[in-house]
Every structure is written in structure tokens, then in C-alpha cells.
Amino acid sequence: MIKTKGEVWFLASCVEFYKDEKGMSGQEAYNYFRKTGAVNFITGCWEGLHTTSPEYIIDSIDEYIETHRTNA
Numbered sequence: 001m002i003k004t005k006g007e008v009w010f011l012a013s014c015v016e017f018y019k020d021e022k023g024m025s026g027q028e029a030y031n032y033f034r035k036t037g038a039v040n041f042i043t044g045c046w047e048g049l050h051t052t053s054p055e056y057i058i059d060s061i062d063e064y065i066e067t068h069r070t071n072a
Contacts, residue, residue, distance in 0.1 A: 002039075002043050003043075006046060006047075006050075007042075007043040007046050010042065010043070010046040010049070010050050011033075011039065011042050011043060011046070013050075014033075014042050014057060014061065015029045015030050015033065017054040017057055017058055018032075018033075018058055018061060021054075021058050033061075036064075036065045036068070036069070037064075037065075037068055038061050038064055038065055041061070041064045041068075042061065
């Protein structure tokens, strides 16, 4: 569950980073995050991740999705 404006801002930034890297639309990236549970991952650790590079963030999201893949 998203609780703060910071989480919303960071999630939107992650969608932008991810869509650009993967050649998706913003809606496709967001839907993929929801389907895979990445939204909860991103908002759950945004305070630590937001200080890292976009590349690190994308790698972390991909690693989370791969590790927790159930219906992606």
C-alpha cells in the first residue's frame, strides 16, 4: 500500500526508468509492476533505493521479479 507522496514520486520515477530501458509504454510498465508484485517491492524499499542510480534500480526490480516470479 502506498502511504506517502515520496512513494508515489519514486514509483512514477521507476515506471519511467523501466519503460525507457525495456521499450514499454508507461502503462505497460506499471501493469507489469502490479502483476509481478514489484509495486510493493518498490514502495517498500523506496527510501533506500531512491538514492541509487537508475541502472541499479532497474537491476533491483528485475532481480526482485525474477526471484518472486509466479505469474509474470
